Amino acid sequence: MEKCRESKENRFKVISISLFRCYYLILSVLFYAYVPIYFEKSGFTNHDVGIFFAVQSAMSIIVYLPSGIINDKFSVKTQLLAGISVFSTFLFLLPYASNFWHFFGIFVLWGLAGTTLDNSTNTIYYKESSVIKDKLFFSLYGITSTVAYALGGKIGAIIVGENNFIGLFKTIFYLSLALFPLWRLLSDTRASNVRVKDYVKDIWRFEVLALAATIFLFTYHWGAEMTSFTMLMKQNAGLQMSDISYIYFEVGIIMSVIIFFLGYYKEKHRINPLDAIFIASGFSAFSQLTFYWAKSFEMMLFNQFLHSIGDAFFVYFWLNAIPQLFSYERIGGASSFVNWFSVISVIAGSFFSGAAVSQFGNYYAPFIISGLLMVLTIPIQIYTRFFYKNKINEPIYKNNAEKCLLEN
Numbered sequence: 001m002e003k004c005r006e007s008k009e010n011r012f013k014v015i016s017i018s019l020f021r022c023y024y025l026i027l028s029v030l031f032y033a034y035v036p037i038y039f040e041k042s043g044f045t046n047h048d049v050g051i052f053f054a055v056q057s058a059m060s061i062i063v064y065l066p067s068g069i070i071n072d073k074f075s076v077k078t079q080l081l082a083g084i085s086v087f088s089t090f091l092f093l094l095p096y097a098s099n100f101w102h103f104f105g106i107f108v109l110w111g112l113a114g115t116t117l118d119n120s121t122n123t124i125y126y127k128e129s130s131v132i133k134d135k136l137f138f139s140l141y142g143i144t145s146t147v148a149y150a151l152g153g154k155i156g157a158i159i160v161g162e163n164n165f166i167g168l169f170k171t172i173f174y175l176s177l178a179l180f181p182l183w184r185l186l187s188d189t190r191a192s193n194v195r196v197k198d199y200v201k202d203i204w205r206f207e208v209l210a211l212a213a214t215i216f217l218f219t220y221h222w223g224a225e226m227t228s229f230t231m232l233m234k235q236n237a238g239l240q241m242s243d244i245s246y247i248y249f250e251v252g253i254i255m256s257v258i259i260f261f262l263g264y265y266k267e268k269h270r271i272n273p274l275d276a277i278f279i280a281s282g283f284s285a286f287s288q289l290t291f292y293w294a295k296s297f298e299m300m301l302f303n304q305f306l307h308s309i310g311d312a313f314f315v316y317f318w319l320n321a322i323p324q325l326f327s328y329e330r331i332g333g334a335s336s337f338v339n340w341f342s343v344i345s346v347i348a349g350s351f352f353s354g355a356a357v358s359q360f361g362n363y364y365a366p367f368i369i370s371g372l373l374m375v376l377t378i379p380i381q382i383y384t385r386f387f388y389k390n391k392i393n394e395p396i397y398k399n400n401a402e403k404c405l406l407e408n
Contacts, residue, residue: 010132014140016185017128021121022144024087024179028114029152030159030172031094033248036230037241038165046227048100050354052107053227057347059111064343067116068336069196071123072329077188083116084179091173095166115343122339123332126323127189130331139263142315143256150252157245192329202326202334210384211321214277214377216341218314221288221370223349232291232363237300247300251308258312266320273321274385276313281377284310288371292364 039049070079090109097103125141159168202208233239233247262271287307294303326334353366 010134011136013128013132013187014134014137016182016187017121017124018140018144020179020182020186021141022148023182024117024176025145025148026152026155027091027172027176029148029248030156030168031091031110032226033153033230034156034160034165034168036227037234040231041163041165044100046354046357049227050351052103053223053350053354054347055104056107056111056114057223057343057350059108060115060343061340061347063112063115064119064340065333065336067119068123069194069199069333071120071189071332072192072194074191075188076120076123076332077183077186079116080120080183080186083113083120084176084183087113087117087179088173088176091169091176094169094173119336119339122335124186124189125319126326126331126335127328128187129323130328135264135266137263138266138319139260142259142263142319145315146252146255146259146312148252150249150256153248153252154245157241160241162241190328194330194333199330199333199337202330203337207384208325208334208338210380211325212338212341213380215318215338216345217373217377217380218281218284219342220345220349220373221284221367222342223346223351224353224366224370226346227350227353228357228363228366232367233300235363236291237295237297239297239300243297247304250301251304251311254305254308255312255315258309259315262312262316271316273317273324274381276317277377277381280310280314280317281374281381282310283307284314285371285374286310288367288374291367
């Protein structure tokens with residue numbers, strides 16, 4: 001009876017954190033997927049848009065590392081509540097923004113709130129997944145961003161119609177208020193008495209630095225997508241708003257299905273994250289480099305089908321490698337160091353993509369850069385997989401967490 005009760009409590013924890021994260025990500029997609037079109041219609045330049053998204057990510061640089069350490073030392077739920085409050089504030093102000101400096105301030109708030117919510121929910125997942133042995137944990141949590149991508153893109157198109165952006169902004173704010181009761185359902189994590197210097201040993205390991213480099217090179221394309229993907233579909237492929245929403249929906253659904261089954265059968269097939277990254281880089285890089293030929297709805301569907309496979313395997317790689325590299329007590333701060341490189345990469349992707357569009361006069365240019373960078377992840381992981389692992393005679397990303405616990 002006690003074991004059954006514990007199993008139900010664990011399943012509730014899995015569902016609550018997954019639901020919370022999925023919901024706030026849907027709201028984020030509703031905003032960032034369509035705000036570039038709003039900027040275009042409102043007369044903002046590509047350079048302006050690049051600055052806005054770069055500012056949002058720059059705030060993440062400031063917040064990410066301290067946020068991770070705070071999540072180890074104190075209550076994760078306290079930081080989440082602060083993040084929700086700032087998130088709702090920026091959404092409340094959004095309909096009233098009209099010029100460059102208004103949106104500059106809006107994106108500052110979005111960067112602070114989004115980083116806090118993202119880092120804190122990930123910390124709960126990393127910590128709880130090392131304690132809760134439920135095969136649905138990764139399957140449900142892993143699809144939160146992809147389901148949000150699908151639903152946010154589709155719902156946003158319905159609300160916007162042809163030009164109802166203010167209606168969209170107000171709707172997102174009202175929906176954000178539901179985050180407060182959802183927050184109450186979340187479980188909290190165990191606080192630890194850690195110091196900044198305690199993280200040094202965790203961070204300066206080859207496999208951790210290789211993971212950080214891989215994340216940097218791969219996630220650059222997320223910055224490019226944030227500023228240029230919607231406009232690429234609109235300008236290069238000639239898609240209408242409804243067509244664009246179907247592309248977002250396709251990517252989200254396909255990635256969700258792949259990630260769910262990767263997680264569900266993870267223990268049965270023992271898929272090493274190092275093997276998954278080769279599939280991820282191959283498919284995603286190919287789709288980025290061939291965007292030029294995706295000049296119809298059908299070709300864009302096929303292109304994003306391939307891209308969905310790559311990004312789904314990357315999510316599997318990312319969310320499974322980190323919990324296996326660090327101990328429970330320090331995973332908040334240590335994982336923040338690794339994920340920090342994705343923040344820097346998205347900043348670079350956002351800023352240089354806007355600059356590339358201005359320089360070359362088309363929305364394909366940013367994706368040539370992101371595709372080539374993605375290819376560079378392959379030699380890094382080949383070295384890690386075949387040379388470094390053999391050199392130290394250990395299965396990387398399989399037992400390092402246990403090793404850290406024994407050493408400390």
